[in-house]
Amino acid sequence: MGNGKLLFAAAGFESAALYALIRQDGSLGWFVAFLALNGLASVLLALPIYAALPPHYRVPRLPVLAFIAVFLFFTPVLGWLGLLIAVMVSRLWPAHRPDTGFGQIALDAGERLDRRPGSVHPVREAAIAARLRELPPGSGQRLTALHALRALPSRAANPVLREMLGDPQEDVRLLAYGMIDEQEKRLNAAIQRERQLQRTERLPAERRDGMARLAALYWELVYNGLAQGDLREHALTQALRSVEAAQTLGADDAGLWFLKGRLLQVRGAPAAQDAFNRALACGMPRSRVLPYLAELAFDARRFGEVHDLLAEVPPQQVTPRLRPIVAFWSGREATA
Amino acid sequence: MKPTEDRGARLPESRGVKLPRAERADIGLLLEGTFPYVYGGVSSWVYQIIRAFPELTFAIAFLGSRAEDYGGLKYELPPNVVHLETHFLHEKQPPPVLHARDGDAQAFATIERAHRYFRTPHAHRADIAQVGELLGELSAGGRLSESDQLYSRRGWRFITESYRAFCSDPSFVDYFWTVRTMHAPIWRLTRIADTFIPVRAYHSVSTGYAGFLGTLLRRRSGRPLILSEHGIYTKERKIDLFQAQWIAEHHGAFGGEASDGSYFRQMWIRFFEALGQLCYDAADPIVALFEANRQRQIADGAAAERTRSIPNGIDVARYAPLRARRGQAVPPVLCLIGRVVPIKDIKTFIRAMRVVANRMPQAQGWIVGPEDEDAAYGAECRSLVQGLDLGGQVRFLGFRQMQDILHQVGVVVLSSISEALPLAVLEGFAAGVPAVCTDVGSCRELVYGAERADGAGRALGVAGRIVGIADPQALAAAALELLNDSAQWQAASAAAIRRVERFYTQQRMVAAYRDIYQAALAANGD
Numbered sequence: 090m091g092n093g094k095l096l097f098a099a100a101g102f103e104s105a106a107l108y109a110l111i112r113q114d115g116s117l118g119w120f121v122a123f124l125a126l127n128g129l130a131s132v133l134l135a136l137p138i139y140a141a142l143p144p145h146y147r148v149p150r151l152p153v154l155a156f157i158a159v160f161l162f163f164t165p166v167l168g169w170l171g172l173l174i175a176v177m178v179s180r181l182w183p184a185h186r187p188d189t190g191f192g193q194i195a196l197d198a199g200e201r202l203d204r205r206p207g208s209v210h211p212v213r214e215a216a217i218a219a220r221l222r223e224l225p226p227g228s229g230q231r232l233t234a235l236h237a238l239r240a241l242p243s244r245a246a247n248p249v250l251r252e253m254l255g256d257p258q259e260d261v262r263l264l265a266y267g268m269i270d271e272q273e274k275r276l277n278a279a280i281q282r283e284r285q286l287q288r289t290e291r292l293p294a295e296r297r298d299g300m301a302r303l304a305a306l307y308w309e310l311v312y313n314g315l316a317q318g319d320l321r322e323h324a325l326t327q328a329l330r331s332v333e334a335a336q337t338l339g340a341d342d343a344g345l346w347f348l349k350g351r352l353l354q355v356r357g358a359p360a361a362q363d364a365f366n367r368a369l370a371c372g373m374p375r376s377r378v379l380p381y382l383a384e385l386a387f388d389a390r391r392f393g394e395v396h397d398l399l400a401e402v403p404p405q406q407v408t409p410r411l412r413p414i415v416a417f418w419s420g421r422e423a424t425a
Numbered sequence: 426m427k428p429t430e431d432r433g434a435r436l437p438e439s440r441g442v443k444l445p446r447a448e449r450a451d452i453g454l455l456l457e458g459t460f461p462y463v464y465g466g467v468s469s470w471v472y473q474i475i476r477a478f479p480e481l482t483f484a485i486a487f488l489g490s491r492a493e494d495y496g497g498l499k500y501e502l503p504p505n506v507v508h509l510e511t512h513f514l515h516e517k518q519p520p521p522v523l524h525a526r527d528g529d530a531q532a533f534a535t536i537e538r539a540h541r542y543f544r545t546p547h548a549h550r551a552d553i554a555q556v557g558e559l560l561g562e563l564s565a566g567g568r569l570s571e572s573d574q575l576y577s578r579r580g581w582r583f584i585t586e587s588y589r590a591f592c593s594d595p596s597f598v599d600y601f602w603t604v605r606t607m608h609a610p611i612w613r614l615t616r617i618a619d620t621f622i623p624v625r626a627y628h629s630v631s632t633g634y635a636g637f638l639g640t641l642l643r644r645r646s647g648r649p650l651i652l653s654e655h656g657i658y659t660k661e662r663k664i665d666l667f668q669a670q671w672i673a674e675h676h677g678a679f680g681g682e683a684s685d686g687s688y689f690r691q692m693w694i695r696f697f698e699a700l701g702q703l704c705y706d707a708a709d710p711i712v713a714l715f716e717a718n719r720q721r722q723i724a725d726g727a728a729a730e731r732t733r734s735i736p737n738g739i740d741v742a743r744y745a746p747l748r749a750r751r752g753q754a755v756p757p758v759l760c761l762i763g764r765v766v767p768i769k770d771i772k773t774f775i776r777a778m779r780v781v782a783n784r785m786p787q788a789q790g791w792i793v794g795p796e797d798e799d800a801a802y803g804a805e806c807r808s809l810v811q812g813l814d815l816g817g818q819v820r821f822l823g824f825r826q827m828q829d830i831l832h833q834v835g836v837v838v839l840s841s842i843s844e845a846l847p848l849a850v851l852e853g854f855a856a857g858v859p860a861v862c863t864d865v866g867s868c869r870e871l872v873y874g875a876e877r878a879d880g881a882g883r884a885l886g887v888a889g890r891i892v893g894i895a896d897p898q899a900l901a902a903a904a905l906e907l908l909n910d911s912a913q914w915q916a917a918s919a920a921a922i923r924r925v926e927r928f929y930t931q932q933r934m935v936a937a938y939r940d941i942y943q944a945a946l947a948a949n950g951d
Contacts, residue, residue, distance in 0.1 A: 266895055317897075323779060
């Protein structure tokens with residue numbers, strides 16, 4: 090039922106409640122009728138009032154709805170007027186929020202989820218992988234070495250774990266499997282939860298946020314190397330669909346455009362460029378997007394552009410992994 | 426505690442079902458988490474063995490974790506199972522009556538030396554005699570009881586001194602409770618050993634708790650202990666323990682990296698290694714299902730001269746008529762036969778079906794096996810089917826008779842992460858269905874043939890495909906290769922039939938066990 094119809098129905102029930110109040114002759118019947126009609130009108134009116142509130146007043150959903158309904162019930166007529174005025178005021182004269190010059194930007198899912206307390210030296214996984222290959226099969230230290238991969242970010246640890254799935258030592262294979270399975274299980278459970286939530290009736294804003302989370306979860310499967318081959322393709326498709334669904338529901342934020350750019354880029358789609366540009370237009374810092382734009386330029390064999398883009402990356406924002414690449418292309422000295 | 430208390434732990438569904446009881450039997454089967462309360466390959470094997478020796482009587486001691494983890498009897502008990510008792514090692518038991526005591530000085534000296542051996546068996550070989558003595562002290566009339574561990578002054582001193590000397594984890598409370606939790610099943614098993622009915626030979630189907638019970642019984646009665654290991658229990662426990670989230674892990678201010686693992690984790694691993702070693706020391710023969718596992722047993726401390734391999738076998742004649750019931754065309758059906766449990770890695774099969782469905786939309790994936798053993802995993806698998814949009818391609822058929830299924834199947838798929846010698850593959854072979862298996866257990870031998878001096882193993886041909894574990898893309902590609910190429914499929918089917926008829930018949934397996942049982946029973950002078 091639309092909000093207008095709800096408002097109309099609520100007005101009808103409230104008028105009937107007032108009529109019952111006026112006509113009451115001291116008997117219980119009229120009073121009960123008043124309470125019932127007033128209660129019904131309060132609940133019906135609470136919904137359109139809730140929908141008309143600015144988004145930051147709408148959470149948490151159920152307590153806010155309950156508060157409005159109870160307020161309307163205990164202050165018939167006056168409550169109506171008071172709340173309608175409050176809604177009009179909040180919409181016409183929103184609270185002054187000083188412009189700080191900073192926008193709110195969602196981080197890329199992969200990077201956000203990949204971060205662990207305490208930094209890990211980038212060559213650590215290579216050292217562990219080398220140790221696993223060098224130690225003789227049957228050595229108990231191989232299990233310990235594999236166990237040490239738990240301390241590394243998933244994206245770094247997973248290629249080594251996947252390699253160990255083919256190890257001649259069964260204990261090593263099983264432990265590697267268990268460590269990969271643990272991550273898959275966590276992600277698939279989160280995906281399943283989001284999918285189930287999507288099926289329940291929710292507000293557009295909630296559905297939009299849910300879709301954005303779903304996209305990030307599918308992307309994490311790809312980013313961490315947990316989905317391969319057709320399954321990677323399936324995860325990419327689901328992630329893209331979810332991003333697009335979130336955007337259809339009104340999301341126009343830099344993080345989603347950036348994620349879309351990454352998804353299209355790993356698929357080799359030229360539209361990635363447009364998505365990154367939209368992310369920039371929405372406020373994504375240029376230094377975050379530059380390496381990916383440079384990669385797109387490299388794939389398209391526009392090498393001059395690669396040089397220009399990487400030279401533009403501020404030196405203090407170059408990650409250790411990217412440092413030698415930026416140094417090579419920009420001609421800048423690689424400093425630790 | 427009264428000795429009879431351990432006789433009566435009942436399964437919920439078994440209430441009212443009278444379990445058979447006897448005064449004595451020929452073979453005492455010691456079974457942990459398997460027949461007759463759990464479906465699966467090991468259970469089927471036990472059932473097969475019992476029925477293959479109708480002239481012998483069997484007494485079963487079933488060891489489980491908690492009663493609520495099991496349903497009722499999953500198998501009809503053959504008439505030669507004359508005795509069945511069930512025990513749940515992780516169910517809460519009332520502690521012994523509390524009263525102050527010093528504890529026997531000599532018994533604790535034995536404990537100390539035995540634990541020195543458990544901690545570093547290679548460095549303290551000389552202390553192995555103390556372990557035997559310790560086992561002797563655990564019996565009803567021995568100098569060591571659960572009360573001594575829980576309440577005696579020497580018991581307290583031993584645990585506090587061991588904590589100071591060895592424990593690298595700062596928490597004494599966790600150390601104290603880990604030690605107590607670890608030893609609780611040991612006391613339980615000693616009470617079971619006190620009351621188990623007299624038999625002429627013991628037969629354990631794993632090391633671990635069942636194997637330790639066998640060790641105690643062998644020591645007390647002097648009767649032989651046969652060990653048949655399907656998987657390698659200690660190895661499987663070790664993997665579980667590496668994954669376990671319930672084990673406490675603290676690092677002190679200067680303490681350790683993640684790679685060190687927790688002290689308690691290492692303690693649990695040593696505990697199961699010790700149980701395995703004790704069982705290997707007591708058992709003769711020690712049977713593996715295939716050569717690689719026999720080598721693993723030797724590496725884990727089994728005396729090589731007592732080990733041998735006896736592969737599983739099936740009644741091929743039961744499945745042979747199915748070959749004629751299949752039409753000319755290869756059915757586009759991939760069938761995974763097995764319980765829906767994590768070790769079978771059903772999720773990799775489901776993921777592989779996504780790849781298969783992309784290339785062969787008419788293909789079906791059947792999962793034939795009970796789902797009740799791990800309901801959460803079953804739900805996870807079903808949600809994965811939905812998540813991959815495979816509702817029309819993947820079906821969960823539950824438990825079925827293989828004779829009703831196999832003639833409709835194009836490829837038997839085994840995606841397990843660990844196996845021994847899977848009966849499901851042998852049943853498929855007998856019905857002429859090739860298999861695509863992960864490279865686990867003896868699957869490589871089943872598909873390609875074993876390395877044999879006479880070359881007969883390999884000469885019979887290739888009966889399917891082998892792929893790495895957790896690789897759905899490769900699993901799907903291998904299955905599609907067989908399903909799409911009738912000539913290859915026919916060749917694999919013929920090789921499968923030849924191999925199972927030559928090397929994996931029930932007659933061969935039963936003949937080998939007849940020799941073992943006869944020798945064990947004769948050792949008692951019968």
